[in-house]
Amino acid sequence: MRNLTNRVFLLYIILVLCVAVFAVRAGYFSLFTEPDIPVVVGINRIPSLRGSIYDSDGKLLASDSIIYEAWLDLGYLRLSTSTEQIEKVLRNIEIAFGISYQSLEENLHGTRSFMLLGTSPTNEEMMRKITPLTKRYISLEMQRERLTFKEYGLDRIIGSLDKGGEPLNGLELQYDEILSGKKDGLIRRTLTGAKREEPTNGSDIYLSIDIDLQRMVYEELKKTVEKNMADGGLAILLDSKTGKVLSYAGTYNWDLGLMGIFEPGSTIKPLIYSLALTVGAINEEMTFSCDGRIQPVPGLNIVIRDVEGERHGVQTFREAIINSCNVATVQVGGKIFNTLGRNEMYTALEKIGFGRLSGVDLPGETPGIFPQASTWSLISPYQFPIGQGLGVNIFQMVKALNVFPAGGQFIVPTFLKAIRNEDGFVNVPKKVDGILFSPELVATMLPVLESVVLNGTGTLAQVDGVRIAGKTGTAQKAGLGGYNEETYYALFYGFFPVENPSYTLYIMIDTPKAGVYYGGSVAAPMFASIVKKIYGIDVEKEKYEGIFGWKMPDLTGYTLIDVNEVREIYGIDKLIVHGAGKVMRQFPESGHPLEDYIEVWLGVGETDGI
Structure with missing residues (x-):
């Protein structure tokens, strides 16, 4: 058993x-x-x-x-x-x-x-x-x-x-x-x-990025960097009314525009004069005397000079911006300081965006360098107005300067235009941080900035038939031992067309070494070249190839609607269809080079693959 x-x-x-x-x-x-x-x-x-x-x-x-x-x-x-x-x-x-x-x-x-x-x-x-x-x-x-x-x-x-x-x-x-x-x-x-x-x-x-504009701005930037034997460069192009980024290019092997800093030089001046007018530190009739040099703080052995010691004589605020007069701008900084005091001047400049994040929708942005009011030196209130003693990223500067073409609105630069989910498209509106300057003040500044390009330091940014406004900048590079007299940032900011602004562009060229280094001589010509290409002046359009430009994707199991979407993405005009249902076979085959047409055989059956 x-x-x-x-x-x-x-x-x-x-x-x-x-x-x-x-x-x-x-x-x-x-x-x-x-x-x-x-x-x-x-x-x-x-x-x-x-x-x-x-x-x-x-x-x-x-x-x-x-x-x-x-x-x-x-x-x-x-x-x-x-x-x-x-x-x-x-x-x-x-x-x-x-x-x-x-x-x-x-x-x-x-x-x-x-x-x-x-x-x-x-x-x-x-x-x-x-x-x-x-x-x-x-x-x-x-x-x-x-x-x-x-x-x-x-x-x-x-x-x-x-x-x-x-x-x-x-x-x-x-x-x-x-x-x-x-x-x-x-x-x-x-x-x-x-x-x-x-x-x-x-x-x-x-x-919001336009691949054709991105390519064009990137290639113009590389060309400018190479021509001027520079260490690198950055450029950002916005839609003036929405702050949407149309192109953002850099030649560095890391994202200096987002994570690095540079001094803004004279491109800061439109913001300083606007602040001075807003708080009543100056008025439109006030004049400033320039003999080429100024000692802002009596007894302090620091002298600020204009470019090559140029003497501008008596300057109105408009002439001081057009001629980029450092001596007049230092005086304006002193008047802001006397009107507001240290703490309120700090708050006013921080409100413009210095020392705080721009809010751009890219992770990793640095807030730049803007010393707390308690740490200011005696010279700080006079250095900041000429773009020295503080560090910015390119998003901070283009956001702040875009207030002029945007009618005073402080618009955050953003990349996201729309989201497409199962319910359809959801458009993403512009993001506004409030009003930085009044529309009346902006209306006062527009003809001044246009004059910078017409007969000031930015004449090389001119393009026949297009009204352009802007501001040049040339900033000495700071190091551990102070400012280096042989290394500079060449800068230019501008927008166009003035009568109905659509584009805002900020350019930074790092340490040009081919002879000239001024923003008006290095960055302004690049600005003009980009304007010409946007308006199609003597430009041949190039065809976008895309991420799959060299091979055909697998269409197996696609509906006819899906196939048509692929055809449009690849810019293929002709589609030949056999049968009905889902794609069972295709030409060109998956992974093969693209042709000038797509041919698909549709049917009903097992298309699940594995």
């Missing part, structure tokens, strides 16, 4: 083990539905996709693409086959995937459980490499791959992801909550069929 009981128990154990082995093996069969394996059970993950990023015209700048990975189950291969069978499997894989037999054998005898055999942008290509002999040991996984257009300095704007798909910087990080996929999908394989649960993908975002 005892022997019978033992036999029954042994048979029970064997039966349990058989069921367990079947369940384990079924999990690896789950990716295949060929007729010779009629019973298939398992679950496959469909990764949710990160939202795409487009420029202002809908040109694709960043997008997720599905890639298919083939994994060899080394543990299963070790346990379930003979030595002869293992050799056949490895030889088969060697031929199909181009991996040496020696490498496969070394991995098999190692401690790893799985080995990546290869990746492909299409499921079909990967399935062709898997034979009846190897398919029970190979599983396919879908992963996402982020493709980003990184030319023309866009990499620092868009940002990047780490190997795990987590955002590291740029707008990818800033808007991660919007872009990131919300929930992965599943393909559930049962004994009777397959059920697909679609993933919940992230939302798309549209930037």
Whole structure:
């Protein structure tokens, strides 16, 4: 009786083990539905996709693409086959995937459980490499791959992801909550069929960046830096009315415009004179005497000079701005200081944006350097008005100076134009930090800034037929031992057209060494060149290539609406359609060079891939 009981128990154990082995093996069969394996059970993950990023015209700048990975189950291969069978499997894989037999054998005898055999942008290509002999040991996984257009300095704007798909910087990080996929999908394989649960993908975002303007500004900046043998440069172009960033370019290998600082030099002067008029420190009839030099603090051996000691004589506030007179501006700084006192002068300058974040929607901005009132030296109230003794980033300066074309509104520079989710488009309005100067004061300043370009220090920014206003700047670079008389920032700020401002542009060229270094001689010509190209003066338009400009994406499973969207993104005019339903076949094939037309064959059937 005892022997019978033992036999029954042994048979029970064997039966349990058989069921367990079947369940384990079924999990690896789950990716295949060929007729010779009629019973298939398992679950496959469909990764949710990160939202795409487009420029202002809908040109694709960043997008997720599905890639298919083939994994060899080394543990299963070790346990379930003979030595002869293992050799056949490895030889088969060697031929199909181009991996040496020696490498496969070394991995098999190692401690790893799985080995990546290869990746492909299409499921079909990967399935062709898997034979009846190897398919029970190979599983396919879908992963996402982020493709980003990184030319023309866009990499620092868009940002990047780490190997795990987590955002590291740029707008990818800033808007991660919007872009990131919300929930992965599943393909559930049962004994009777397959059920697909679609993933919940992230939302798309549209930037204010115009890729054509971005390329043009970036190339003009590089050209100016090279021509003037400079260390580098920055440029930012805004929509004057909304503060939306149309182009942001830099030639450095890090984001100096956002995270670094420079002294603003004379580009600060329109803000100083506007502040002086606003608080009543000066009036429009007041004049200032300039003999080329001034000692702001009696008894303090610090003398501030005009460029090359130029004597401007008697200056009105308008003439002082047009001629960029340092001596007059130092006097104005003294009058602001006497009117407001140290603490209120500090508060007034901080309100203009010095020492605080601009609010731009890029992570990592530095607030610049603006000393607390309690730490000011005797010379500080006279240095700040000529752009010395404080450090700014380019977003702070363009935000502050954009108040003139924006009618006094203090508009935050932003990159996000719209969000597209399952409910459609949501436009993102401009962000206003209030009114910095009154419309009446702005109306007073506009003709002054236009005169800077017409007959002042900014004449090289002129463009026939376009009314331009602006301000030059030349700032000595400060170091540990004080100011260096041989290194400068060449600066120019301007907006156009004056009668209805649409564009605001700020340019910084770092340490030009080709002879001239003044903002009016180095940065102003670049400004004029950009204006000409925006208005199409003697300019040939170049075709945007985009992030997939060299290859065709996989359209399998796309609807006709989806295919048309792809066609528009790639600028392909002709679409040839056969049948109805979803895409089953396409030309050009996925990964192949683009042609001047797309041809698709539609149908109804299994397009789930894996």
